[in-house]
Amino acid sequence: MSVIFPSRVGYYLWGGPGTIRMINLKYFSPPVDTASFLRAYDRDNLMRIKEVFGVTDMWVTYSWGFSEEREEEDYAFLADRLQNFRDASIRVHAYVQGPNLVFEDFKDRDWFCRDEYGQFIPYHRGRKLVCVNHPEFQEFLEERVRLACLLGIDGVYVDNVFMGQMGIPGMKNRSSSFIGCACDSCQNAFGIPIPRRVRKWCNRSKEYMEFRAESLRQFIERLAATAHVYGKEFGTNSLDPRVNMHHVYGTDLGYLHTCQDYLLFESLTLPCRTGSRGNAHLQLLRCQHNLYKPMFALSYKRGIGFDAEFDQQDLDALYSEAMECGYYPCVKGTEYVTGGIWHNLDPTKFSLPHIHSFTAPPLAHPRPESRIGHIVIRVCGRWLNTVTTWYWEIQWVRRLFSWGERMFLG
Template sequence: MSNEGNTLLIGHYRALTLWGQRGTRQILKLRYPKTLLDNRTLDMAYTRAGVARVQVMGFNWVFLMGSWGFPPEDEAVDWVAFRKAVSLYQNAGIQVCGGVQVLAYVPQGSYAEKEWAAHDPWGKPIPYATGHLLACWQDSAWQAEVQRRITLLIEGGVQGVFFAAPWLGDIPFTLAQDVPGAYCHCERCQAAFAAANARKHIPSTLNPRNSQVRAYLQWRAEQAVEQLGIWADHARTLKPDIMIAAEGNVTLAGHSMTGNESPLQRLSAGQNVTLLRSEMPQPHPEGLRHNAVYLALARLRTSEIPLASHVGPRRENAHQDTDESLHRFVTAMGEACALNVLPAINGSDFVANQSRTLLLHDAFEKQRAAIGRTNAWLEQHAPWLNLRTNASPLAVYAPRNIDDDPLAALVVRAACQTLILHGLPLRIVDDGDWDGVQTVIVPPGEVNAGRLADFAASDGRVIALQQARPGCVSPLWTRYKLPQRRRLPVDWPLVGRLVDRMRAAMWRLAHTPGLLQPLLRRVQGRFAVQSEITPPVAVQRELVSAIGLDIRPRAEGEGALLFTIWREPGGNQQWHLVNYLDEPQRVTLHTPSFASGWVFSPTDNESVKVFGNAIMVTVWNYKVLRVGVGGPEAPG
């Protein structure tokens, strides 16, 4: 959808989420009763001191939570504090987006007897978190309650409304399945689904290879999008220029909603911006961790919708102090920009002195300064950062239905990881724009064979992985067995029901205070899908050797490096380099011909002139080269 004034662009939209004050303290105590809280800093988010620290970081949007789902009598005092905070930020020139919990509620006080809860196939309420229940979106009273909260946000003077965690499944946890279970099996949902699908029942076990299950997933996504649209329309009726935002997630082989449209596409319908939850990139003994593949896929799937990488610290231990260097913050913001995604910061998931706190804490002063310099740099160079189209000659093919083929999705991730580890340009394509692509890497599974045949006939090079394709009869990686989760035969009705029942029971116990809660949470973590796939070195070399040295430009560095290539309207190119190491690395850029231009970086005070057939730069976190290839010079 169009964005009036083009304000939702890199450098123009600089957003920070700050979940603070009394409501956040209450929800944290409820979910994590044994966790220490830094009340001073949590409350600072709603004070002049907090506003001043946000100003130093250069943000022009701040997200504050208006309602966590507590009953009105508990939230009355929170709304007073919220309205005061909105005024403070606006007086400082910072716009406020108010958050509302649309997925769950706290069943206490006047909410204790409400019958809003979503129910599993066995008639039991589904917990969202400890002390929280998932709400059924078919319940008209719940729909009206969310609408009431949206009204309070707009009456409080906000410029935006944020739908927090509009998850479209039942629980975000799978056990030997490709997708989680159905959302709600209550009588309302059963009747609504039957009316739309010839009196069929909501399936208790979701096997996406089953046509009835796929019909249900399609219906569920449509219902969710429709309801989000109703809430958004209500907000726009009250304030026509309101910005609508929601938190989304993008998956590759997992939690699929439909075959032809990704969950992210459907979730983003009717919004102005979607925040993608992500974590700080970092080297790790188990393999490089980053967000590049998911951001690239998201940008591809939702090319018309502004996306923001809502990046926060990694929290492998809830009680361990946050240890994210200022370098990683710049790297994370550069990673988003390199993939043409809006950088945004999650300022809420921090720990200092073993207490839950915010980015505003004194311990993170250097990180705040680095964020401020990066935001200023993005604002300064926004005019050319926002004028570019993908121009990499090398691409990885990810068909739109790839989420329904776990093996193909794993191969795509492994191929992308290989490109990053070897300084080759990262670009993901589907059946849309292949402009400038000379070599395409193709995973196994269902693809557009006609498109590949036409590409090969036009002198395009096809590198097939694990399955022969038009233009490539000798595929690579045929002996590479990718690490997939162990699967039970959930296609068998009895086994499927048993697995679902075990999953639901584990989730319920994991969110019920007691002796089993810590154990069950650790068990769930063991079933989490690894977010990055790093192939063995020999497998990587097989693909790199097939690509060859003719791909230009190509980056030769000392370690993991995200490299993206973009073309400006005038013909010049932008080469974005993101260093994933924790130390600077020397990078040599091998160009297709003589190139000259300028190097820009948020950590450098001035741009630097470069030229040659092999351009050498030192990358600490993020650099951009604006070059003219084959011409005399690119503008600075």
């Protein structure tokens, strides 16, 4: 059986010692199939991925946000295997963690975001959000992008680019919680007191939301310019576009499309044959915003740490919908948890995708208003980031609430 693949097919594949180190940090040292991460960029594995999935572009581990001293082995791990990608005719996009860092490695820096009460804003266990307005951090991340370019890769991809505390989806038209960052760098740049609550009727709130968006635009454009100087492709994780991106992340598809070489959307929308879930909304998005650059969809079922290894039907549905809806599929090749063990996708278990007729879900597929968001704001109030930190950092607290997560994610 032969398959006519799309002209571009993406593949997310984290590998090497840095990925193992990050999983141990984020998830309290869970069982990990270390071999699957250490052989990720071996020639035989890449050749099989190319043969079965038709992959043209691969997003690979470069920097997870540890200190340079700890990441030296990660840079070397990738550099030593770049020829394997060339042999397989796969373009390499180096993954660089965006504005969040491993706190222990950078705790002496004043780069970290603060909420309206001066508290750090957690990103995950052991990691906190960093301010895109801090001049030293801007230089730091720009240098990481530059060094990645010098490695000999084809592109640089910066993940999780948003500013401080995210807005809650579905609350754009209502009084919301604190959004963004209130560190000294932001306060000095904004010039007037940063609002503690974002209210739709408040002019200062509107001015601040525009300031937040402009801060991110300048930050992303600076990183893109650095990559382009070296002739590399540049992209960021544009996350889930079904929400109001300006309100939730502080980004805007217009400037992302202008300064990046492609768009990559990551969301819980792995297509299924029933049509109850999928990425057909990207068709509407392309038309509404006149998007003509390559558009990749990276799809999960329930999210990182919740998805068991996908099967052949899952991949068939992804390729079928992509062909139907006109986007490029990006296969989730990593961060599966099957039988309690973290591992990468095993390409030897798959055959060529079967492209079939596909029932796409409705084009307009916005995220619903978050009633949970209202409850969280009312209950937690000023303790929101304290409670969130407990959740990430204390294992029994996370286990206590894990049943709710699994129910919520289906």
